[in-house]
Amino acid sequence: MATWNVLHRVHAExxxxxxxxxxxxxxxxxxxxxxxxxxxRTEQVIALQEVxxxxxxxxxxxxxxxxxxxxxxxxxxxxxxGSCPLSDPGEHLVLMVDGTSQFRxxxxxxxxxxxxxxxxxxxxxLVIATHLSGDRRRVPQLxxxxxxxxxxxxxxxxxxxDFNTDRATVASGLGxxxxxxxxxxxxxxxxxxxxxxxxxxxxxxxxxxATIVDTAVESSDDLSDHNLVRAxxxxxxx
Numbered sequence: 001m002a003t004w005n006v007l008h009r010v011h012a013e014x015x016x017x018x019x020x021x022x023x024x025x026x027x028x029x030x031x032x033x034x035x036x037x038x039x040x041r042t043e044q045v046i047a048l049q050e051v052x053x054x055x056x057x058x059x060x061x062x063x064x065x066x067x068x069x070x071x072x073x074x075x076x077x078x079x080x081x082g083s084c085p086l087s088d089p090g091e092h093l094v095l096m097v098d099g100t101s102q103f104r105x106x107x108x109x110x111x112x113x114x115x116x117x118x119x120x121x122x123x124x125x126l127v128i129a130t131h132l133s134g135d136r137r138r139v140p141q142l143x144x145x146x147x148x149x150x151x152x153x154x155x156x157x158x159x160x161x162d163f164n165t166d167r168a169t170v171a172s173g174l175g176x177x178x179x180x181x182x183x184x185x186x187x188x189x190x191x192x193x194x195x196x197x198x199x200x201x202x203x204x205x206x207x208x209x210a211t212i213v214d215t216a217v218e219s220s221d222d223l224s225d226h227n228l229v230r231a232x233x234x235x236x237x238x
Contacts, residue, residue, distance in 0.1 A: 001127075001230065001233055002041065002045075002229065002231070003046070003048075003129070003160040003228070004048055004049070004220070005050050005131070005203065005226035006034055006048055006223070006224050006226075008052050008089075008091050009030075009085055010079055010084060010085075010086070012225070013079060013080075013082075014080050020224070023222045032058065034224075036062075037220075038059065038096070039062055039063055043230060044097065045097050045098075045122060045158075046096045047094070047096075047118075047129035048093070048095075048129075049129075049131040049161060051091065051092040051094045052088065053086065053088025056094065063096070068094060068096055068097075069094070069095040069101065069103050069118060070095075071094075071106035071108065071118045073090070073093070073108050073116060074108055074113045075091070075113040076090055077089055093117075093130070093131055094118075094129070095127065097120065097122060099122070101121060101127075103120055104120055104126065105119045106119065109133070109140075109141050109144065111137045115130075115137075116131065117129070117130045125155060125156045125157070125158055126149070126155045126156070126157045126158070127157075128148060128157065128158065129160060130162075131164075132165070138163070138165060139173060143173065146175055149174075155209075156208065156235050157210075158207055159174075159205070159207070160205045160229075160231075161204070162203050163203070163204050164202050165202060166199040166201060167204060178206050178208050179208070179211075180205075181204060181206070181231050182215070183201065183217060183229070187217045188217050189227070190203035190226055190227050190229055191203070192225045192227065203229045205233075210233050210235045211233065212234075213232045215229065215231045217229055
């Protein structure tokens with residue numbers, strides 16, 4: 001299992017992720033590099049945040065053997081200045097699955113039309129991808145995630161995504177019964193190029209009725225302002 005915020009190009013230019021435009025002045029080249037990197041991943045399930053329409057189309061073209069479950073947000077990112085470098089600037093939350101899976105639902109959050117939740121069933125596990133707001137709007141959003149998990153008491157639940165906050169806040173907001181993965185000591189940050197941010201580890205893997213047996217942060221090599229977080233999960237009782 002893995003989660004990665006690939007960084008929508010418009011957000012990169014609007015919010016000062018300057019390293020990305022400098023390293024990748026041509027967005028089609030960055031899109032191709034992201035697709036190539038993901039094509040080499042072996043995780044069964046990968047959650048992706050901030051996926052542009054152009055990026056999604058390239059992934060689908062290059063990876064016909066994977067299933068792509070998506071939520072397209074009602075908010076479409078718009079450049080603050082200049083023209084948009086994308087043919088399809090829509091923003092998506094994506095679950096990329098290798099193998100059989102069933103769509104179980106998706107919604108943008110009522111208090112933020114550019115964030116949301118996407119759920120699928122993989123074998124007997126409910127997998128929920130999410131991207132939360134970076135302010136107090138996360139409180140009801142975390143409560144909504146807990147509510148969605150509670151609707152499936154018979155299944156193990158895996159939550160993964162960009163929570164835009166630290167591990168302790170995620171654990172507190174979800175409540176009892178959830179385990180938020182602890183990254184190994186000395187792990188690199190999951191969010192980059194934000195020197196004044198309160199926390200630099202905002203991408204998390206969370207389980208209920210399952211055991212996290214291994215975690216790691218892998219460098220995205222300036223493809224994004226986030227690194228990828230991966231985890232191995234055991235669905236047998238610990």
